[in-house]
Amino acid sequence: MSKPTMVRAPSIRHTRRWPASLAVVSVLVLQLLVPPQVNALPRWLMPALGGLLLLPLVWMNPFHLRRDEPWLRPVEVTLVAVLVAVNAYYLAGMISILVNGDPNQGKVLVKSALLIWVTNVVAFAVWLWEVDRGGPFARAPEHAREAERADLLFPQMTVDLDGWKTWIPGFTDYLYVSFTNATAFSPTDTMPLTARTKVLMGVESAISLLTIAVVAARAVNVL
Template structure:
């Protein structure tokens, strides 16, 4: 009963809002060559969307509506598109720019990589099982099909201290930190680790994320080695 009451409260808004703020800041601080259009236009649009979403659920995510859902997905999409453009521009700069700007570009690569982790974590969080509001308020039998299978979803037949935290026993549902970890491990290992994609869209998203992370890593290593060799 305690876990069900906790679930009805809804997921806390602050962690996801701070995650979005970090992504916005990372983009706004990129070098001018990697920015799409005027520096503050896209961050300003993202802030407006974030404020609108936070107004609906300022403390806990308990209310859902078509427009709020559309605004949330638009925000994630805008961050994703802006970062994808920055990634393309970054790859061009890494290949064509001399060693005098190597440090600046390597820092920018870290910003783009981290934003990539954040945006895919947000996408997984928004899409899986109907989104954060549905996951904490709908009975499991009414949830949309899962996009991911977490370890907690299959721990109910293990030792007691492990099964106590399983989805079946404790009514556990994933939160933003779980999806950020999935995204981080996918970007680091270039493949799923402990959480498996189930749906086609989840597999496509994870595939794109791991590929882009691999490309960034390869070019950053090449640029770093080249810079060391030139000294």
């Protein structure tokens, strides 16, 4: 009599959290490089504040999303909102230099613009990652939780092709959406569906446009 064949249950692949955490840490490190002419705040303030907000998130889910706590999303959204607010403050300082500052501070303007633009892209990528369909926990197939309605319409969600029917966006997808929105100043292949994502993408486009406009204005002055 043959022995019954043992069927091994498929392993659960948990959604990765470390790409988003690494992106936030990189942005906090960039805050140390902002020129003092633009940043009147203590240089250590933003990395310290961001580290305090990031610590419980990393402690709960260091590499993958395994433990869902109701207070985690508000903490993450607060962290991103603080980053965006401080980034807008840096942008205001950069515009002030262009209008009233030393005309020979071209290197300061270019360096500040680059840091502000990169921070803008990463911050809004994390923000979109956290709000789309109720957040990464609600979207993850390994968690028995009903997701909210979609905030973003990805191209993969509109095609009926083998291998894409159960596709779930990861952080890299939201980073790409944020990058293209900051570059084109409008949505490209992924469309915002809800009012909150339209507001977020609109604010990101405005910050990016103003940042690039300052550098362009400086270039015109040089010419």
